[in-house]
Amino acid sequence: MIDGGVAEQRAPYDHRFHAGNHADVWKHVAWLSLLAAHKRERILVLDTHAGRGGYALPARGGEWTMGIGRLRQRFAGGSTGSGAVDRYLARMPDPAFYAGSPLLTRNALGRTDQLVACEHDEATAEELRRAVADDPRIRVRREDGWAAPFPAEAGARTLVLCDPPFHEPADWLRMAELGQRVHEAGAVGMLWYPIKRWTRPTSLHHALRGRKVPHVAVDLLVTPIERTGHSLAGSGVVLIGAPASVLVELHAALPVVGQALAHHEGRWSSRSEAYVP
Numbered sequence: 028m029i030d031g032g033v034a035e036q037r038a039p040y041d042h043r044f045h046a047g048n049h050a051d052v053w054k055h056v057a058w059l060s061l062l063a064a065h066k067r068e069r070i071l072v073l074d075t076h077a078g079r080g081g082y083a084l085p086a087r088g089g090e091w092t093m094g095i096g097r098l099r100q101r102f103a104g105g106s107t108g109s110g111a112v113d114r115y116l117a118r119m120p121d122p123a124f125y126a127g128s129p130l131l132t133r134n135a136l137g138r139t140d141q142l143v144a145c146e147h148d149e150a151t152a153e154e155l156r157r158a159v160a161d162d163p164r165i166r167v168r169r170e171d172g173w174a175a176p177f178p179a180e181a182g183a184r185t186l187v188l189c190d191p192p193f194h195e196p197a198d199w200l201r202m203a204e205l206g207q208r209v210h211e212a213g214a215v216g217m218l219w220y221p222i223k224r225w226t227r228p229t230s231l232h233h234a235l236r237g238r239k240v241p242h243v244a245v246d247l248l249v250t251p252i253e254r255t256g257h258s259l260a261g262s263g264v265v266l267i268g269a270p271a272s273v274l275v276e277l278h279a280a281l282p283v284v285g286q287a288l289a290h291h292e293g294r295w296s297s298r299s300e301a302y303v304p
């Protein structure tokens with residue numbers, strides 16, 4: 028349950044069903060832009076909720092058809108007009124396979140960069156270990172990503188990606204706390220969240236302001252919010268300590284992704300908010 032106040036008993040979250048959907052597209056366009064902005068620095072990355080690494084896409088149906096499937100169809104190998112979206116599609120060369128955040132990060136790592144990937148679910152963490160077993164720059168930890176220490180070394184930049192399942196309403200509160208830790212550590216962070224209604228994203232932004240965390244939030248809705256029932260209207264990212272070039276890239280990417288993925292009468296919208304104490 029994302030918007031309700033009562034936690035339900037449910038099966039462990041499985042990202043397979045959502046891989047490549049519109050929310051993954053926006054998340055990974057933004058994450059790759061952030062990684063690219065730091066390509067000349069040594070980076071230490073923490074992926075707090077890493078998932079299994081990659082996902083075989085079903086030949087027929089699936090949420091990906093309304094996400095990366097529509098982007099591919101619309102641009103069919105040509106340039107999208109957005110550097111960030113071109114970069115994203117270039118990192119997804121196999122139409123039958125969707126690379127999750129740890130694999131996308133791996134492709135962006137330099138020789139001395141590192142990735143710490145936390146994944147709480149045992150079977151999922153094991154799959155991720157198999158996917159990246161050959162790479163000494165990557166450590167997979169089967170542990171609670173909310174409590175993971177940030178990797179830090181003198182002269183290196185720490186980047187934190189936080190992408191929880193939001194099965195529990197408490198994840199929204201934990202996200203604000205994590206945002207504060209990112210800021211206080213002088214790290215760069217990207218916090219991703221789903222949008223069904225404005226209530227919880229707005230509370231998250233408010234909580235970050237209350238904690239004096241400078242940030243920019245960039246939300247993309249691919250369906251008018253009043254038209255969604257239980258499905259997502261869109262998703263958003265909070266960027267902390269991100270270079271201005273990322274914000275410029277993402278704002279240029281919004282209409283490209285929005286127009287391609289809008290699925291109600293071509294209607295899409297975006298909302299950005301910046302907070303500097």
Ligand SMILES: C[S@@+](CC[C@H](N)C(=O)[O-])C[C@H]1O[C@@H](n2cnc3c(N)ncnc32)[C@H](O)[C@@H]1O
Nearest residue numbers: 042076077078127128146147148171172190192
């Ligand atoms: C949305 S998926 C991650 C997708 C991945 N970041 C990507 O972009 O490819 C969320 C993952 O978090 C895992 N998870 C749930 N609670 C966790 C926790 N407290 N710490 C670490 N991982 C957790 C779930 O098992 C699931 O695989």
